[in-house]
Amino acid sequence: MGAFASRTIYDPATAGLRRDIRRYTLIINIVGVFAVASCPFWLGVLFFTSPRDYSYTSSLVCVPLLAIVYYAAVAHVAQRNLYLKRLLSAGLVAHMAVSSVYLWMGFYVYGASVDAFHYWTVGGQLTRDFTVVGWSAFHPPYWNTNLINNICGIMMLLIGDGLPTLFITFALAAFWGGFLFYRAFEIAFPDGHKWLYGVLVMLLPSILFWSSSLGKDALAQLFIGVTSYGFARFCRASGASSGMICILGIVGMAAVRPHIAAMLAMGITVGYAFGKSQGGRMYVVARIFVIPLVLLGTFFLVRQAGQFVGIEGSNAQGGINKANSLTQSSDIGGSAFSSGQSLPVRIAEAPLLLFRPLPWEVHNAMAAASSIESTALLLLFWSRRRMIWSTIRQWRNPYTLFILVFCLLFSVAFAVATSNFGILVRERVMMVPIALMLVCAKPKSFKVRRLTTVRRSFLRVSAPIPNVDQIQS
Numbered sequence: 001m002g003a004f005a006s007r008t009i010y011d012p013a014t015a016g017l018r019r020d021i022r023r024y025t026l027i028i029n030i031v032g033v034f035a036v037a038s039c040p041f042w043l044g045v046l047f048f049t050s051p052r053d054y055s056y057t058s059s060l061v062c063v064p065l066l067a068i069v070y071y072a073a074v075a076h077v078a079q080r081n082l083y084l085k086r087l088l089s090a091g092l093v094a095h096m097a098v099s100s101v102y103l104w105m106g107f108y109v110y111g112a113s114v115d116a117f118h119y120w121t122v123g124g125q126l127t128r129d130f131t132v133v134g135w136s137a138f139h140p141p142y143w144n145t146n147l148i149n150n151i152c153g154i155m156m157l158l159i160g161d162g163l164p165t166l167f168i169t170f171a172l173a174a175f176w177g178g179f180l181f182y183r184a185f186e187i188a189f190p191d192g193h194k195w196l197y198g199v200l201v202m203l204l205p206s207i208l209f210w211s212s213s214l215g216k217d218a219l220a221q222l223f224i225g226v227t228s229y230g231f232a233r234f235c236r237a238s239g240a241s242s243g244m245i246c247i248l249g250i251v252g253m254a255a256v257r258p259h260i261a262a263m264l265a266m267g268i269t270v271g272y273a274f275g276k277s278q279g280g281r282m283y284v285v286a287r288i289f290v291i292p293l294v295l296l297g298t299f300f301l302v303r304q305a306g307q308f309v310g311i312e313g314s315n316a317q318g319g320i321n322k323a324n325s326l327t328q329s330s331d332i333g334g335s336a337f338s339s340g341q342s343l344p345v346r347i348a349e350a351p352l353l354l355f356r357p358l359p360w361e362v363h364n365a366m367a368a369a370s371s372i373e374s375t376a377l378l379l380l381f382w383s384r385r386r387m388i389w390s391t392i393r394q395w396r397n398p399y400t401l402f403i404l405v406f407c408l409l410f411s412v413a414f415a416v417a418t419s420n421f422g423i424l425v426r427e428r429v430m431m432v433p434i435a436l437m438l439v440c441a442k443p444k445s446f447k448v449r450r451l452t453t454v455r456r457s458f459l460r461v462s463a464p465i466p467n468v469d470q471i472q473s
Contacts, residue, residue, distance in 0.1 A: 020193070020195050020196070021083060021195055024083075024195045024196060024198070024199050025083060025086060027199055027203070028086050028087050028090045028199065028203070029086065029090070031090045031094055031203055032086070032089060032090035032093060032094070035090065035093040035094050035096075035097045036093055038097065039093075039097070042096075042097045042100035042101060043100070045100045045101065045103065045104040046063070046096075046099070046100035046103060046164045046167070046168075047059060047060070047063075047164055049100075049103050049104050049107050049108075050107070050163050051107060051112045051117055051121075054160075054161045054162055054163055055160040055161055055162055056162070057160075058159050058160035058161075058162040058165060059160075059162030059163070059164040059165045062159050062162060062165040063164055063165055063168050066165070066168055066169065066172060067092070067096065067168075070092055070172055070175070071089070071092060074088040074089055074092060077179070083195065083198075084182075084198070087182075087198045087199070087202055088179060088202070090202075090203065091175055091178060091179075091202040091203060092172070092175060094202075094203060094208055095171045095172060095174065095175045095208065095212050096168055096171060096172075098171070098208045098209055098212045099167045099168055099170075099171035099212040099213060100164075100167070101209075102116075102167070102209060102212055102213040103116075103163070103164075103167050103213070106213070114213075115215050115216075116167070116213050116214035116215050119148045119149055119152050119166075119214055119215060120152060120161075120163055120166060120214065122149040122152065122153070123149055123150075123151075123152025123153040123155070123156050123161075123166075124152075124153075124156060124161050125153075126138060126149065126150065126152075126153030126156075126157075127153050127156045127157045127161070130153070130157060137153070138150045138153055138154065142255065143254070143255040143256070143258070144255075144256070144257075144258075145216075147255050147256065148214075148215060148216060148219075152166060152214070155169065163214075166214050167212075167213060167214050170212075170213065170214045170215065170218035170219070171211075171212035171213065171218060173218050173219060173221070173222045174211035174212055174217070174218040174221040174222060175202075176222060176225070177211070177218075177221035177222035177223070177224065177225035177226070178201050178202045178207070178221065178225065178433070179202075179225070180222075180225030180226055180228065180229040181201045181224075181225045181228055181229070181433045181434075182194070182197065182198050182201055182202065183229050183232075184225070184228040184229040184231075184232040184437075185197050185201075185232075185437055185440065185441075187229075187232040187233060187235075187236055188232040188235065188236075188399040188437070188441075189399075189437065189440070189441040189442065191442045192437075192440050192441045192442045193440040193441075193442060194440070196439075196440050197436060197437065197439075197440035200436050200439075200440070201433045201436060204373070204432070204436075205369075205373055206370065206373055206425060206429055206432065207221070207429050207432060207433065210425070210426045210429045211429055216256050216257060217426065217429065217430075219252070219256045220253065220256050220257060220260065220430050221429070221430070221433075222252070223249045223250075223252035223253040223256060224249065224253060224260070224264065224430055224433070224434070225249070225433070226245060226246075226248060226249030226252065227246055227249030227250055227253065227264050227268075228249075228433075228434060229245060229249075230242055230243070230244075230245030230246030230247075230248070230249055231246050231268050231271070231398075231399065231402060232399060233245065233246075234246055234272075235271075235272075235275070235398045235399050246268065249264070250264055250265055250268075257430075259413070260410075260430055263406055263409040263410055263413070264406060266405060266406075266409060267401075267402040267403070267405040267406035267409070268402055270401055270402070270405045271398040271399060271400075271401040271402035271405065272398055274396075274401060275396055275397060275398025275399075275400075275401050275402075276396035276397065276398070346415050346416050347412055347415060347416060349415055350408075350411040350412045350415035350416075351411065353410075353411045353414060353415050353424070353428060353431075354374070354377060354381075354411070354428065354431070354432065354435055355374045355375070355377060355378040355381075356374060356424065357370055357371045357374060357425075358371065358374070358375075359371055359375060366422065370425045380439060381439060384439050387439075387441070387442060388438050388439060391438055391441045391442075392404065392438070400441075403434055403435070403437055403438060406431070406434055407431055407434060407435050407438075410428075410430070410431040411431070414427060414428065
């Protein structure tokens with residue numbers, strides 16, 4: 001009788017959740033333990049790798065202070081969610097560790113030729129100019145490369161010229177971007193596989209490496225995360241605060257990379273205008289007033305993005321010529337690909353953007369490392385193809401439509417304009433967190449395989465499924 005009673009309360013869904021949580025918690029623990037155990041190495045790299053001497057005292061104070069403040073913030077946002085607390089704690093240490101590795105590689109592998117050292121050098125010059133001309137040293141334009149220069153200059157004016165502090169500050173900005181992606185996924189797909197998505201968006205090697213350095217990539221990760229989170233909230237309930245968060249993310253992204261901001265705005269516009277209404281009559285009324293404003297803002301961003309990449313007016317041939325010139329300019333070095341391919345062929349290869357370089361396209365060590373991750377992502381997409389297709393079929397969901405439009409625009413744009421794996425792998429981390437939502441989303445209409453007749457007779461579910469946060473131990 002006792003054996004039968006135990007079977008009647010057995011819930012396969014709950015057991016599956018327990019296995020998933022334990023599996024991904026193990027991955028999180030391994031990453032966290034390795035990052036903490038290796039801290040003597042990467043802290044030494046962080047503090048003692050620099051193209052020139054700097055003030056060590058400020059960094060020895062600021063970096064530990066940043067770590068303490070951010071860990072307190074992690075404890076606050078995670079509250080009693082043990083899984084999220086472990087994930088964010090591991091992500092916090094991993095971002096700091098990888099930022100240190102990037103700093104070391106930038107100096108010893110790339111010969112101090114990376115953009116991060118340039119930003120630091122220009123920022124130091126701006127602080128010296130400040131002593132002479134005052135605030136006019138931080139001159140316009142306040143966007144693109146000059147934005148990073150001015151941020152570095154102002155930070156160095158406040159905390160000294162510590163390169164480690166700047167690297168860690170930007171890395172932790174990307175860390176919060178990853179957390180906002182996670183929250184956006186929770187809101188947009190409440191039935192989705194948030195445990196897998198959390199591990200991917202917070203600890204995927206390419207996202208960690210390329211967004212944990214001093215430069216545009218860290219801020220891009222943050223502002224795209226802000227935009228995704230704001231739109232997820234806006235889709236759930238069209239409130240003014242959600243709209244302002246979304247606008248803040250797009251404006252911030254426009255200051256970093258206007259062409260990506262235009263893609264985000266177009267994705268939101270299409271998703272909001274053509275997505276299925278979920279908010280009743282008030283939602284429909286709001287769209288009547290909001291859509292024209294969104295369209296106007298999107299048009300402005302597209303024009304700004306065209307000027308940014310050097311495409312003026314609406315001349316289609318000019319756009320084609322510009323795309324060909326961008327491709328030729330990046331077709332250099334051992335990481336070049338698509339050499340001599342026509343524009344239609346490059347567009348046709350756009351769906352493979354997320355999975356390149358493919359194994360037979362590898363010609364150096366960095367490409368090999370990227371290919372391992374790309375192949376793993378390809379296998380992951382393939383293994384979850386039924387769920388992905390089920391999500392795509394529900395394209396009238398505003399957030400799903402936003403994901404599809406943004407990924408399509410991004411893939412085509414970068415497939416057309418990029419022919420270097422080094423540039424491609426670094427730039428596509430702006431799309432990867434959003435594309436991974438398709439892998440982890442679970443539409444309400446998606447049904448798992450039915451149990452066999454014999455198993456159904458023994459695995460009778462009589463107890464309700466408990467709250468996921470209560471079974472994370």
